[in-house]
Amino acid sequence: MKRNLSVRAVVAAFAVLTVPAGTALAGAGDYEFQPVASEVKHGSQAEVAVRLVDKRSGNPVSGAVIFTTRMDMAPDGMEMMTTSVENLPETESGIYRFRANLSMAGGWRFKVAAKVQGEPDTVQGEVVLKALP
Ligand SMILES: [Cu+2]
16 A cells, blocks of 8 residues: 655655756756655556655646656666556646556666656656565
């Protein structure tokens, strides 16, 4: 079962934003991907959700287009072990959901890139998830 973000989840998960060199101060770095739940039961139909927030306001960012993703087991030293990720509809503002084949319990790294309305630079981030046995 999925849980809401807990203290443990905050400790277990992190988000990274990368900004291309030369980017002005305002830009893609104003946005952050956060895990909605950092633990998910492993399985071929595992559902994963990330929240996209504008760090300046703390508000959720809706209507972003997620156009590349990668899911691999880098946190467990298996970067070569990748899996498929399917986008699901955004049903809640700023919450982006995916279905992934998390075939193995353990740590998974989810890399997300997004186009945000009004933001010319690509927003990139990653979250670390733990697939439970
Ligand atoms: Cu693995």
